[in-house]
Amino acid sequence: MDNTARIAASPEAIELIERLRNEYGELMFHQSGGCCDGSQPMCFEKGEFRVGESDVYLGDVAGCGFFMARDQFEYWQHTHLTLDVTKGRGSSFSLEIPLGLRFMIRSRLFSDEEAAHMSPVISGEAYLERR
Numbered sequence: 001m002d003n004t005a006r007i008a009a010s011p012e013a014i015e016l017i018e019r020l021r022n023e024y025g026e027l028m029f030h031q032s033g034g035c036c037d038g039s040q041p042m043c044f045e046k047g048e049f050r051v052g053e054s055d056v057y058l059g060d061v062a063g064c065g066f067f068m069a070r071d072q073f074e075y076w077q078h079t080h081l082t083l084d085v086t087k088g089r090g091s092s093f094s095l096e097i098p099l100g101l102r103f104m105i106r107s108r109l110f111s112d113e114e115a116a117h118m119s120p121v122i123s124g125e126a127y128l129e130r131r
Contacts, residue, residue: 003118004114004115007082010082010085013085014062017043020096026046028044028045028048028067029083030051030067030068033071040092041066043095049067055068056124058081058119058121076107
């Protein structure tokens with residue numbers, strides 16, 4: 001069995017990612033768990049948000065790296081995350097905010113079988129070193 005993916009995207013999120021990629025180029029996501037909508041995933045131009053040892057790389061979503069603060073990951077490590085979109089403005093610096101949309105996360109617990117085949121996570125620093 002293949003490794004269980006930790007992150008996926010809804011069709012609406014993929015459509016918005018493509019729209020943003022056409023305008024800004026390569027993208028990345030980070031979810032910090034901080035204040036000011038920090039627990040929502042934020043979309044940046046690739047490299048505009050510096051990841052490091054305090055972040056984990058969960059995988060790619062629609063061709064974009066998805067990172068999460070390590071302390072936030074401690075809470076979410078047993079859940080499958082789906083990147084989705086909703087109408088409304090968040091109070092973050094995420095690229096979609098001026099469009100009147102915002103990315104959000106839907107989550108569910110992994111099944112026992114999924115958990116047995118979990119994709120490993122690596123630090124943001126390790127991710128940068130392997131490029």
